[in-house]
Structure formats: structure tokens, C-alpha cells
Amino acid sequence: MPAQPAPITGSVLEWAIRDTELTPGEVADRAEVAVTLLRAWMYEDTSPNTTQLKKLAKALGRPESFFFLEEPPKQQPTPVEFRRFAGSTDRPGPRTIEGIKLARRVQTTHAWIRKRDEGPVALPGLSVDENVEGVAELLREWLGWSTEHQTDATEATVAKDFRSALQAKGILALNLTLDAGVSRGFSLHDSYAPLVAANTRDPHPARLFSYAHELVHLCLGEDAVCGTQGAKQGLERFCNSVASALLMPRRSFVEFKNSKFGSEPISDLKQITTIKNRFRVSMRATAIRLEELGLGVPGLYRKVDREAKVDQKKGGFAAPGQPPRTRPVIRVDQYGHEFIGALFSAEEKGLLRRRQISELLSVSEKELAHVQRLAAIGADT
Template identity: 35%
Template sequence: MAAQAQHINPDVLAWAMKQAGMGKAQLADEVGAAPTLVDAWLSGSTAPGLTQLRDIAKALRRSTSLFFLPHVPATTPVRAAFRKPYGRRGARELTSEENAEVRIAQRRQKIAIWAAKSVNQDQAVSFPKRLISPAKTAQLVQGWLHWDVTEQVRVGGKSAVTKMVRRSLEDQGIMVVQLAMKSNACRGFSIYDSIVPLIAYNSTGHVSAARTFTILHELAHLLSGEQAVCGSPDDAEEKWCDKFAAAFLIPSDHLNSYMAKYLKKNFIENDDVDSVRRISNRYKASFQCVALRLIDLGLAHQPLYRAVSSSPLEFDGPAYGGEPQTTPLVRIRQYGVTYPRLLLAARDRGKLHDVDARKYLNVNGEDLLKIRQRLTEEV
């Protein structure tokens, strides 16, 4: 029996493809169809079958119902500040995967903002003032977050500092989410909002210390309270944000004291990767972050950065033990704590139905209770 034709709106299909940055040939490859068939869908001369429509929706990361709309949806341009893959400078087009992840993050952020307003938790996040100097701004932010460099140095590993930074930001009402995009995708992005600002970081292919750096880089974008179009980043802005993140993790006075006492030197040579490694382990910062900070302070020259970036010298040690990766733990790792806290608060106030809370968190009833218990334990 022939598959029943699904008479979708060709204009909506064309719009969804454009939004996803996906051309005819790529969509054809994703759904296992000939490019000529995609042309036919776009012209309206042929309608896809149900299975084909589901494949189209999956490829474009949309619901099947979208394609039956009578008109192309009114949209707000995707606007976010983002950190490009290592080594990429200047403007570039976002990939379909990046576009899709930004849209998903925007939807969750809108839900979180609605939830905050519904329970009267809609006070604006009070960011510190952004100064001309990245290092002085980093000092202000450390005070704002009650950040203790001594504790940063004392914790057991680089992933622990990632968690510390994330939790400190979430305590201020910032929504910090973890993504699993391809390793060559952007390292992270941020979407400013006065009530629930959002930071997203890519966990794929990056060591823990690099994720910490990305989170802080995106925080620097949020400090300006401005939106930047993803495809047209300002390289001067990117460099400022990098310097801020490095200064936050490695304060100059602290670093100078460490180098004098433990390394017995006040300058790091271009090939001295071992000293970079020791400083990295001290501050739980990535090799590239250490090199950047040393160069910015005049304690090293630019070739050191190229030396630590040219080969995979840094890696995370194997993880042993730990809790079983249950659905509630996975969701908290993905969404952070700001998002589920706001949803649960709205549910408790009768503003959000239990079914919708489970849907937005992608869990069942038992998992929702476990998330609540987990969040209560972490307060």
C-alpha cells in the first residue's frame, strides 16, 4: 500500500530549511531521498509520505505539525553571542546543528522566563559593571560570585572547578545549559535576558578546563547586556572575553607568587610546556588559558600559545566511581538547576500542569520527584 501523502505547506518547508541552514542536497541525504524529490516537495507537485515527513522533521529539528501551518511563522532572528571553534576568527555562517541548538535554547529560556514571572521571581539579574580592563572586570565578578581562588586551587580536579563556576552563576539566576554538539561546532553561546540570561557550552571534544573557560567567556558577553548576531562576531570583543576568562581563573598577584615560589622563574619560554602544565594543574585552567594569561601579563611570548595549541597535550584523566547516570542526573547536567527550579516553582504554585513540567524536562513522574529531591539536597 502506498504511503499516504502528507499535504504540507511547501513555503513552510522552504522556510524551515533556510532557518536550519540546510540545502536541498543535504536534506535529501538526511532523509534518504533523491534531490529531485526534495525539489518536488518544495514546488508542491509531490507530497511526502508520513515516514518521509517524520524524517524531514527530525532532520530539521521541528515538529511534524509545523509543516501544515497555512503561513510561514513570524520569527525573531536568532541573536546570541557565541564562542567559535578554536582557531576560527571573523564571520561565518552557523551550521544547521548550531542554529537548531540556539532555537532549542531560546525556547527553554522563554519557558524559564514565563515560569519566573508566574511565581514573582522576575527580578533582573544585577550584573557587575563591565569596565574597560578585562582583569579589573574579572575582580568585580569574583566579588559578585563570592569566588575564592584559594578554594579553586584546593579542589580535586578541573571538572570540579567547572561545576563550581556553573553553580556560582546559577545561584545568581543565570541559566547554564550543557550541549553535545559536534566537536567542530561552536564552543558555546549566550543569550542575554534581564530576568533569565542563558549560557550554553558544548561538552563534546573539549576537556573540562576548556568548558570552564567557555562558560566564563560567555559570561563576559552577558556583562555588556547586548545582543550580538552569531554569524558576525566582533573579534575585538572575542579577545576581550578571552582575557576576562583567563584573568578570572588566574589572578596576576596569585600567579606571580606561585611562579616565584614553585617555578623559580618570572618568565616562561616558548617551549616550556611543562611550566604551562604545572600552572594549569594549579589553577584548574586549560593550557590555552594559561598561555593566554601569561602572554597578556608579559610573562611569555606569543609562540607559547601556538606551542600548547598545536598538539593534543592536554587531556582529562579517567573518571572512576561516581553515581550511576540516571535520567534525573543526566537532565540536571543538561539543563542545570535554574531551569528545573523555576519549572517546579511554577508547578507548586499551580501555574504549570504536572504533565507540562514533565514534558519540558523530558522526564516521567518518578524522575520529576527525584529531580526535586536532588535540587532540595543541593540547596
Template identity: 30%
Template sequence: MAAKKQPINPDVLVWAMKQAGISRTQLAGDLGADPTTVNSWMTGDETPGLTQLRLIAKSLRRPTSLFFSPNVPTQQPLQAAFRKPFGSHGTRTLTSEERAELRLAERRQKIAVWAAERVEEHHPVTLPARQGTPEATAKSAQHWLHWNVDIQVKSSKPAITKMVRRSLEDQGIMVLQLSLNSDACRGFSLRSETVPLIAYNSSQVAAARTFTILHELGHLISHEQAVCDKPEDSEERWCDRFAAAFLIPEKHLREYIAKYLKVTRIENEDFDSVRRISNRYGASFQCVALRLIHLGLAPQSLYRAISSGSPEVDSPGFGGEPQTTHLVRMREYGVTYPRLLLAARERGKLHDIDARKYLNVNGEQLKSLQQRIAEEV
């Protein structure tokens, strides 16, 4: 029996392919089909079977129901300035994977805002004001987050990442962890007065994750949203300086260099001092180099030397809890998103089925997630 054809809207298919950044040839490759077949679906001369439609929806990361819509969606795609990789030329466009993660993050943010508006104790997030310099803004942000540098320097790099993430979540910011490849964007942020969002790429080492999270906080404080991939313009440099100043306060750094490194300046090949400062503050090598250069404690060439050297790696970890589904979801979503949905569910504003759907868990996993969230308070 021939597969039943699905009467999809070809205009919607063309729109979804454009939004995903996937060409006719790429889609054909994903489906194991001939490009001329895909072209016939795009023109409306032919329609796919059910199995083919499901593969199309999977490739374009859209629900199958979208393709039956009578009209092309009217909402504007997420607008985000994308920064091209350092040293590259021309325009770098978002990959289909990055576009999908942006859409998913935007959807989760909308769900979180909906839930927050129905939870009485939730208040809009009031970010610290942007000051005259990145350094002054960093001090303001440290005060806002109740950040303790003395605790920071006693903590491991992964622990500092968790501390920064949790501190932001305590203020109502939604912090998502993305599973993207190492060539993808390092992170992005989405503005909202109710639930601002920061997302970071988990393919980075722990110290780089921390830097990315704080860099994106700089964008939110500046009332921007952006997809960032290695700084080039002035706003990117401002956010880099903000993140570096947050992690490495000037007075604290100068005292450390004088007392423990016993030098007045870090020379171009002094990788050992960069490594020691990195371990001291839980900051990436590039972050350390940027901070030293800005403070006049190292030559401009240090950043290039560090960037062209051996890749930074994390120290081997030890054991840990079994990665059950509810713990994996907490790693992906953080605390803010599930906390808001669970609160809306408890107040009868969100059906149990929808809560499980939005959090991608079953009934038992939802109970485990709820218990773990309660322990995090």
C-alpha cells in the first residue's frame, strides 16, 4: 500500500527551511531523498508521506502540525546580533543547530514568563544599572549578587561556574546550558523584564563557561540581547571587560601578583603566571590575559600568545551523582525555569500534563525534580 500523502502547505515548508538555514540539498540529504523530490514539495507539485513529513519536522526542528498551517507564521524571527569568530572574514550566519537552540530558548522563556505572571511571589528582575566603566559596573553587579571574592578564590573552576549560575538564578534570571559543538556560538542572552535569559555552550571548559555567563550578563545590563562568538566590536569588548573585572578585581589581583608572583609585570611567554592567576580566580586563560592587558600588567601580544597556545582543559573530575533524568534536566534548565513551572502547577495554573511536557519528564521524574528543586532553596 502506498504511503498516504500529507497535504502540507508548501509555503510553510519553504518558510521553515529558510528559518532553519537549511537548503533543498541539505534537507534531501537528511531525509535520504532526491533534491528534485524536495523541490516538488516546495512548489506544491507533490506532497510527502507521513514518514517523510516526520523526518522533515525532525530535520527542521518543528512540530508536524506546523506544516498544515493555512498561512506562513507572521511572528518575527528572533532578532539577535551574531558575532563572527575572531580572525574570520566576511559574514558568519547562524547554523541550523544554533537557530533551533535560539527558538527553543525563546519558547522556554515565554513559558517561564507566563508562569511567573501567575505566581504571586515572583517579582520582575531589577538588573544593576550600567555605570560609566565596565569595572564600576562589575562592582555594582558583585554587590547585587552578594558575591564574595574570598569564597571565589577558595573554590574550583567548576564550583565557581555553579556559584555564578546559582547567584543569577537567585535573582530570577533563567540560565540554560546548551549542548552545542565547540564550533558553535559560546552563548546568548534574551531580554525580558520578567525572566531574563542567559544560555551558555557546555562544550567550553568550566572557566570559559563562567566568563560566557558573565559576558551575557553584561549584555542584559546594557539592555541588549546578542549571540556571541569571540568579540570584535566595542560592545563585545565592553562585556568582556565587565566579565573579567567581575572575576578578577584589580586591587585583589595586584596584591596577589606582588605577594605570590613577586613581579610587577607578566611577560609575553610567562604562561605559568597566567595559569596561576587562572587557577586563583577560576578565570579562563584568555580572561586573565585580557584583564592583565587592560590593567597595563602585560603586553598586548599576551592574548595572541595565549590564544595560539595549547588549548585549556579542565582537570579530571571525580565521581558524582548518577545522572538520572531529573538531574540532567536541572543541568540543562537550571533552577529558575522548573521552579516557576512547578509553582504555577502547585497553584492550579498549569496542568500536570503540561508541566511534564514543558520539563520533558514523566510523572516520577517530575516528583524527583520537584524534591530536588525544594532542596536547592
């Protein structure tokens, strides 16, 4: 039986080729077709068959379903080096670049689904000229975030629940493996699919701060890739300050600090450890907050940044009481239940087929049922 034609969208194919920064000839070679035939697909003079589409999708690093989108993504193709780190002259590393590309694909798909019957995601609009404490309180109320829960729960639970709070507001929150010791996370603004990502190489307190920091970028209408070396001025400082204030409200923070250490400025790493354990945040986030409130000695953040040792999260093993790290578990952890739930909702509405969802998530159709169950209970980690 001859292979069936696959009526892909030519402009989407052209966009995907530009995104790879390969020439049409190079793509044609990888897909094992003549370049004239590839151009015919781009112009929609003809369509590839299903076998050719599989090779084309592999050559371009896209799921087959991507080429059936009605139009190309609104964003410009993600360049190989994307952009500089926010507030830095450094550039993201290869794992971060790949993470951004994957996130763009997730964002494009989610926006396409959401535009069918839902409006834009309503994020609070912010300005860097606003008062940090007021902005933090606004975001805390908007998220419905409880400081009491934050101080009572474990570090892992707090990070998970903050991520869930973001998703409940329509924000895609991804956990991706980015460059170790280089990238904290990134934000990609979109009216229908705003997205934040945190580095799974970081421990939970650092991820929590990344979620909060990238949320501020989104509310400012910004795309940003944030490195491990936080900027001291401008936009990055504002985002750091708001994230710290969101997670460590002034009143409860000052009361706890004074109850433990009195009115003297904090200068010792052991003191910072006590405070950071209370609020389930990182040493660096705690130092930022102490400096912002004038509760630490001058140069406290530099001291912490130089001396504090961050225990890297060990991968490959499930924590006690957690499900084994099967591929369905990993996919739900990566993409979050907001995106995966949207895929299955699109299936119910006839927008996507089950085979397309399995391709998008890189799981077998047998594994897909497990993915669906995990996403339905919000089993992000």
C-alpha cells in the first residue's frame, strides 16, 4: 500500500527551516529528498507522504504534528544564541538554548489551542518604577499565595505548590535541564501562553526563586534568560527585589529575624541559614532581602555568593514516597499539568489526535494513558 500524502502547511515548514539556521539544501540532504521537492512542499505545490514527513520532522527536530499548524508561530525563530543573559554580557550555553527552543514549541502549541475558545491570559501589568513592596503584595494576592503555608511545608512542596499556583493562572511553568551553574531559568512572554522555566539542576529553594523572578519578567512584558550571576542594577535588580519580597513579606520577615537575632545586622552565614530555612528559600534570596531591608551588613550578598555552597539536586532517582522516574513522570514534570491538560482537552474537542499528542510529548501511545492520569491529578514535581 503506497504511503499516504500528508498535507502540511508550507509556511510552517519554511519557518521551521529558518529556525534551524540550515539551508534548504542541508535540510533536503538530511531528509533524503531533492531540494526542488522540498521547495515544492514549502510552496504547497505538492505534499510529502507520511514516510517523507517522518524523515523531514526528524531532520528539523520537530514533531510531525507541528507541520499541520494552520500558520507559523508569531514569534521570530529562536536564533542559535537567542540573546544575552539579562543584565549580563554573557551568552546562554547549549543546554539553555535547547531548552528555549523546546519551550518555544510548547508555547506555540499551547497558544494555538487556547486561541480556539479562550481569551488571553490576564497577567498583572507592572512597571519598574513601582514600589517593590506594593508590587510583591499585588502578586502574592493575585496568586493566592500563603506565607503561612510556605513556612510550614517542605522545600520541595513549596516549590511544587508555587509552580501549581502559576499554572492555575494560565502560566506555563516548565522544569528543564539547563546549563549547570550558568542558567537559573527564563521567561517567554506571550498573551495566550506566557511561560516560565526553571533549571532542574538547581535545588528546590533556587527553583522557587526562579519561578517568582521569571513571573516578574512576564508581568513586565519581558522575555529574559537569567543566569546565576544576578545583576545589581536595573531590570534584574527590580525582578530580584520583587521576587524576594513576594516570598519573604516585610512584616513576617523582620519579626522572625528580630526574634532570633535581635536588632543587630545579619553578618554570619549560620544566621542566614536559619532565616532561609524558615522561608524555604535560598541563601542568595535571603541575602538579597536582608540587604534590601537594611538588615544585613554591607557586602552581605557578595559574601554569600562567594561562600555559600549550593547542594546540587541529584537526578535519576525518585525521592522517598515519590513515583519512579518513568518517562510519563518525567514528561509531566518537564511540561507541567497546565500544558498537558490542554493537549488532552484539545483531543476532546477534535483539535488534536492522540497520535499527535504522543509525538508532541515523545511518549508511546501506551504511556500516554499514564501521562493523562498524572496530569489530571496535578502530579508535577
